Amino acid sequence: MFIxxxxxxxxxxxxxxxKLFNHQRAVRSLHQALxxxxxxxxxxxxxxxxxxxxxxxxxxxDLIVEVGHLQQLRNGxxxxxxxxxxxxxxxxxxxxxxxxxxxxxxxxxxxFPRAVNILGQRLELVLHSAAFLxxxxxxxxxxxxxxxxIEFIDGPQATWIEVTGATIQTINGQKAPWTxxxxxNITKQKKLEAVRKDFVANVSHELRTPLSVIxxxxxxxxDGSEDIPASDRARFLKTIQRHxxxxxxxxxxxxxxxxxxxxxxxxxxxxxxxxxxxxxxxDDYRARPAGKEHRLDFTPDVAVGSLLVDPLKxxxxxxxxxxxxxxxxxxxxxxxxxxxxxxxxxxxxxxxxNGPGIPEADLPHIFERFYRVDKGRSREKGxxxxxxxxxxxxxxxxxxxxxxxxxxxxxTAFFFSLPLRTN
Ligand code: ADP
Numbered sequence: 166m167f168i169x170x171x172x173x174x175x176x177x178x179x180x181x182x183x184k185l186f187n188h189q190r191a192v193r194s195l196h197q198a199l200x201x202x203x204x205x206x207x208x209x210x211x212x213x214x215x216x217x218x219x220x221x222x223x224x225x226x227d228l229i230v231e232v233g234h235l236q237q238l239r240n241g242x243x244x245x246x247x248x249x250x251x252x253x254x255x256x257x258x259x260x261x262x263x264x265x266x267x268x269x270x271x272x273x274x275x276x277f278p279r280a281v282n283i284l285g286q287r288l289e290l291v292l293h294s295a296a297f298l299x300x301x302x303x304x305x306x307x308x309x310x311x312x313x314x315i316e317f318i319d320g321p322q323a324t325w326i327e328v329t330g331a332t333i334q335t336i337n338g339q340k341a342p343w344t345x346x347x348x349x350n351i352t353k354q355k356k357l358e359a360v361r362k363d364f365v366a367n368v369s370h371e372l373r374t375p376l377s378v379i380x381x382x383x384x385x386x387x388d389g390s391e392d393i394p395a396s397d398r399a400r401f402l403k404t405i406q407r408h409x410x411x412x413x414x415x416x417x418x419x420x421x422x423x424x425x426x427x428x429x430x431x432x433x434x435x436x437x438x439x440x441x442x443x444x445x446x447x448d449d450y451r452a453r454p455a456g457k458e459h460r461l462d463f464t465p466d467v468a469v470g471s472l473l474v475d476p477l478k479x480x481x482x483x484x485x486x487x488x489x490x491x492x493x494x495x496x497x498x499x500x501x502x503x504x505x506x507x508x509x510x511x512x513x514x515x516x517x518x519n520g521p522g523i524p525e526a527d528l529p530h531i532f533e534r535f536y537r538v539d540k541g542r543s544r545e546k547g548x549x550x551x552x553x554x555x556x557x558x559x560x561x562x563x564x565x566x567x568x569x570x571x572x573x574x575x576x577t578a579f580f581f582s583l584p585l586r587t588n
Contacts, residue, residue: 186212187211187212187213188213190212191210191212191213191218194209194210195210195221195222195225198225198229199225199228199229202229202232202233202236203229204226204229204230205222205225205226207219207222210222243267243268246259246268247268247270250268250270251270251271253270253272254272255272255347255348255349256269256270256272256273256275256276256347256348256349256350257269257270257272257273257345257346257347257348258270258273258345258346258348259333259343259344259345259346260288260301260343260344260346261342261343262305262342262343263287264287264288264289264298264301265285265286265287265288266283266284266285266286266287266288266291267284267343268284269283269284273348275350276324276326276348276350277291277292277317277319277324279319280292288301292317293317293318293319294315294316294317294318296315296316297315297317297326297328300313300315300328300330301330301344301346304330304331304332304344304346305332305344307332309330311329312327312328312329313327313328313329313330314326314327314328314351315328323352324350324352325350325351325352325354325355326348326349326350326351327348327349327351328346328347328348328349329346329347330344330345330346330347331344331345332344332345333345364534367534367535367550368415368419371415371535371549371550372412372415374408374544375408375409375411375412375415376408376412378404378405378408379405379408379409379412382401382402382404382405383405385401386398386401386402410547411544411547411549414547414549415549415551418549418551418552418555419551421481421551421555422534422551422554422555422558425555425558425559425562426558430558430562432475432478432562432563433475433477434473434474434475434587435473435474435475435476436471436472436473437471437472437473437474437476437479438470438471439469439470439471439472439474439504439512439514439583440465440466440467440469440504442476442479442480443463443465443483443502443504443514444463444465446480446483446484446487446502447461447462447463447502450487450491455491456491458491458496458497459490459491459494459496459497459498459499459500460497460498460499460500461500461502462499462500462501462502463501463502463503464501464502464503464504465503465504466503466504466505466506468505468506469504469505469506469512472512472583472585473587474563474583475559475562475563478559478562478563479559479563481555481559482555482556482559482560482581483502483514483516485552485553485555485556486516486556486579487500487502487516488552489548489552489553490516490518490520490577492543492546492547492548493518493520493521493542493546493577494518494519494520494521494576495520495521498518498519498520499518499519500516500517500518501515501516501517501518502514502515502516503515503517507582509585510584510585510586511565511582511583511584511585512582512583512585513580513581513582513583514580514581514582514583515578515579515580516578516579517576517577517578517579518576518577518578519575519576520576520577521573521574522571522572522573522574522575522576522577523538523569523571523573523577524538524573525571525573528569528571531553531569532553532554532556532557532567532569533554534550534551534554535550535551536550536553537550556579556581560581560582560583563583563584563587564584564587565581565582565583565584566581566582567579567580567581567582568580568581
């Protein structure tokens, strides 16, 4: 009796364990099928039976088919969007509710060259800007400004972007968890704006000093006209005259610069004998008081013939360089102008002096507007800080290059090239 009971229990345990094992295997198969999103046959789950299992299989298959359809629909929508947005000039980016990138058109790579193969990546790993991530959240919540200017820092480069964001609405009006952004690169405009602000600030600063000096002296002369001794009056008037001349030079240089930077800078090219032009300029300067205090040499090159250049503008280039050399080198220094045919394509003109030179740290900035090595000395000598900027503009209009070499204590050489051919 006891043996029979033991046998019965052993068989029952065996059957239960077998069933358990079959159920475990069926659950695993089901799990795999759901993961792969592949519909399966009821026969793929041998060893399990019953209405519940039949229902579970049928439901799982329905679910898998439904998910497949939805995914196809989503891929179709993305492909359609990609095709539409791919040709746009504006950069377009779509992210899902968890900030995974669903779509990015080609134009985005134009703005962020490192944003390659970014689909499926998290937004914060691709575009490094806390301000942008914050904006994404605000758009999602529907509390963002329609447009926003955001700075992205990528290494030493700063990129300014104007971004517009919106959540994508589904047909039935419900909010889909996707967010779309249109990005427009405004770095150039931002830089130009900064240059313009800088320029206005510089001009105001340059105008303020002479104007306040003139105003002060004129007020003194008007208020105390009776009591001011004649010698002081003459001194005051001389100071007013000097500062008026400074204002005049500044306005003239500003006008020249603005014309050179305009759409039509008025370049009038004509066949010009460069050696004759430079010789005439040097003769003119030798006859001037400042020219007499220096040694002015001209080294021509017979190989340099006539070039199609604007002789008046080129004269201004050489005069600006010569004026500087006369201003910044002590009396008795040597200033040498030379023009040589350097290759079959260009002439190189050089104005070399043996004056004090320019510190190395200042050399990269010397052609910038209002840049001076010694501000006080430049102003005292009547400099506007615009001479070399004008030189650069005129040379560039002639499709040439301009550069400087200088060693402190030994002198400075300004070079510019003029191409032989004009296209
Ligand atoms: P500025 O009106 O002050 O002369 P420029 O643009 O012509 O303005 O020149 C910029 C600065 O470059 C000058 O202020 C001066 O410090 C420096 N510089 C130009 N030419 C020479 C030179 N030949 N020797 C030394 N310094 C020079």
